[in-house]
Amino acid sequence: MVLYTKPPKVRIVEAVSLAGLSDAIAVPVVKDGEEPRLLTSEGIPSQLGNAVKEAAAAEVFKGDAETLYTVAVEGKPYILVGCGDEKDVDAERIRRCFGVLGRSVAAKYRSIGLALTGLSEELAGEAVIATALGAYMLEEFKVTKNRKLEEIVVAGSLEEGYVEAVIEGVYLARDVANAPPHMLSPPKLAEAVRRLFQGLSNVEVEVFSYEMLVREGFGGIVNVGRGSAEKPVLIIIKYRGGEGDPIAFVGKTIVFDSGGINLKPSQGITLMRADKAGGAAVLGAMWAIARMGLKANVYGLLPAAINVPSGESYLPSDVIKMWDGTTVEVGNTDAEGRLVLADAIAYAAKALGAKTIVDLATLTGAIVVALGPLLAGLFTRSDSLASEIEEAARATGERLWRMPLVDDYKALMTKNSPVGEIINVAGRYGGAIYGALFLERFAHEAEWAHLDIAGPGIGMEAGQVAPPYWPSQLAPGYGVRILVELARKRSQG
Numbered sequence: 001m002v003l004y005t006k007p008p009k010v011r012i013v014e015a016v017s018l019a020g021l022s023d024a025i026a027v028p029v030v031k032d033g034e035e036p037r038l039l040t041s042e043g044i045p046s047q048l049g050n051a052v053k054e055a056a057a058a059e060v061f062k063g064d065a066e067t068l069y070t071v072a073v074e075g076k077p078y079i080l081v082g083c084g085d086e087k088d089v090d091a092e093r094i095r096r097c098f099g100v101l102g103r104s105v106a107a108k109y110r111s112i113g114l115a116l117t118g119l120s121e122e123l124a125g126e127a128v129i130a131t132a133l134g135a136y137m138l139e140e141f142k143v144t145k146n147r148k149l150e151e152i153v154v155a156g157s158l159e160e161g162y163v164e165a166v167i168e169g170v171y172l173a174r175d176v177a178n179a180p181p182h183m184l185s186p187p188k189l190a191e192a193v194r195r196l197f198q199g200l201s202n203v204e205v206e207v208f209s210y211e212m213l214v215r216e217g218f219g220g221i222v223n224v225g226r227g228s229a230e231k232p233v234l235i236i237i238k239y240r241g242g243e244g245d246p247i248a249f250v251g252k253t254i255v256f257d258s259g260g261i262n263l264k265p266s267q268g269i270t271l272m273r274a275d276k277a278g279g280a281a282v283l284g285a286m287w288a289i290a291r292m293g294l295k296a297n298v299y300g301l302l303p304a305a306i307n308v309p310s311g312e313s314y315l316p317s318d319v320i321k322m323w324d325g326t327t328v329e330v331g332n333t334d335a336e337g338r339l340v341l342a343d344a345i346a347y348a349a350k351a352l353g354a355k356t357i358v359d360l361a362t363l364t365g366a367i368v369v370a371l372g373p374l375l376a377g378l379f380t381r382s383d384s385l386a387s388e389i390e391e392a393a394r395a396t397g398e399r400l401w402r403m404p405l406v407d408d409y410k411a412l413m414t415k416n417s418p419v420g421e422i423i424n425v426a427g428r429y430g431g432a433i434y435g436a437l438f439l440e441r442f443a444h445e446a447e448w449a450h451l452d453i454a455g456p457g458i459g460m461e462a463g464q465v466a467p468p469y470w471p472s473q474l475a476p477g478y479g480v481r482i483l484v485e486l487a488r489k490r491s492q493g
């Protein structure tokens with residue numbers, strides 16, 4: 001499965017063989033009262049219990065959350081993973097502490113053993129996922145490669161297929177989101193997607209070329225992408241795993257967003273290589289869902305384009321005709337995400353018959369102003385779909401906050417355009433809501449939700465507040481886990 005970065009393999013073994021099969025062994029440590037103690041003892045040399053007490057007495061390691069301490073026993077490094085007070089240990093705590101572990105071992109060991117027999121299946125799974133995610137390094141474009149970790153050897157019980165699928169999905173999403181634009185131009189991305197799913201009989205990949213998009217009237221995708229020499233495509237991944245109504249995931253895949261003729265300022269513009277984070281998340285989730293073989297029908301749509309100014313670019317004040325026939329005045333070429341998404345969402349609803357559509361998009365700077373870099377904004381009319389997504393977010397630690405769809409603001413869409421049916425921008429205020437209202441029109445009869453992931457999708461500016469299982473200065477692959485969880489719950493339900 002690899003685009004660039006090979007995820008570590010996960011291997012489950014008996015606790016007694018952990019030391020023999022890994023370069024170093026990590027053991028979670030909790031505090032009850034002031035005393036730190038090993039959370040897991042099965043297969044662990046008894047000297048380690050004493051070592052914890054000594055480290056505590058010498059005040060070098062107290063079991064605090066997100067701290068590590070290494071002790072050698074019989075020549076093997078044992079890494080104590082501080083998880084803090086036992087009563088506070090939950091999934092997010094485990095993710096953060098093992099994220100710290102992953103970061104610290106990525107360039108040090110070929111294999112890391114995790115002693116997790118003292119953890120529930122859920123927490124053990126989160127520990128393994130977080131170790132792998134913390135160890136992610138994007139080195140495809142480096143000459144000197146430092147990453148060593150190839151294998152995570154686990155003692156404990158976990159849902160193996162799920163854990164590996166999530167790790168692979170998030171690695172894939174990170175590779176795509178962070179790729180330099182010309183390494184993954186729309187046609188190159190389409191080729192890569194085809195190759196990824198080749199040989200999976202229940203997955204079909206369809207690519208609409210630029211010529212087809214022109215012929216079929218996908219005015220949103222065509223116009224946003226036409227300024228670039230690398231023309232836009234629409235990538236459709238169809239996973240058929242069961243009966244029942246199909247659900248569609250649509251991801252904004254702007255390979256680079258310069259703003260177009262409404263050019264962005266230089267400050268921070270390099271972050272816009274991750275304006276494909278929505279599409280990256282959809283791709284990663286489709287991979288994980290197919291790998292797990294979920295009993296559900298899921299479609300992934302990636303409208304991919306490069307938004308740049310040129311003699312062939314679309315222009316502010318152009319009126320473009322969308323796939324569903326709506327005419328849109330281009331008030332601003334930098335509000336391009338909603339144009340490519342509108343075509344893909346309408347196509348999912350009307351041509352593919354998706355009954356539920358969830359789109360993910362790095363859509364607006366306004367949502368980052370409102371919620372900061374860690375949370376996505378969730379927009380939907382459906383309380384039941386909102387609950388499903390909120391539940392998935394809670395379970396996976398991918399945070400979001402529900403935002404309102406304010407009907408009164410819809411008037412801005414029509415009133416402000418003297419020449420088109422609607423216009424793609426309104427004023428400065430409520431920008432994220434306006435973007436969501438614009439998309440909603442194109443979902444037609446389908447149940448629809450929109451996640452504005454401009455903050456956590458890009459992630460790079462989260463800096464000191466980013467959780468340790470996010471890679472520093474890179475897009476974290478946000479959204480893969482929510483989509484996988486949503487599909488998983490639906491397939492069980």
Ligand code: BES
Binds near residue numbers: 334335364
């Ligand atoms: N990709 C940007 C949104 C964005 C900004 C994502 C910052 C992540 C960080 C989007 O295409 C855009 O430029 N939106 C404009 C919309 C405006 C012209 C209505 C924005 O947010 O300023």
Ligand code: ZN
Binds near residue numbers: 259333334335336337
């Ligand atoms: Zn833009």
Ligand code: ZN
Binds near residue numbers: 254334
């Ligand atoms: Zn954009």
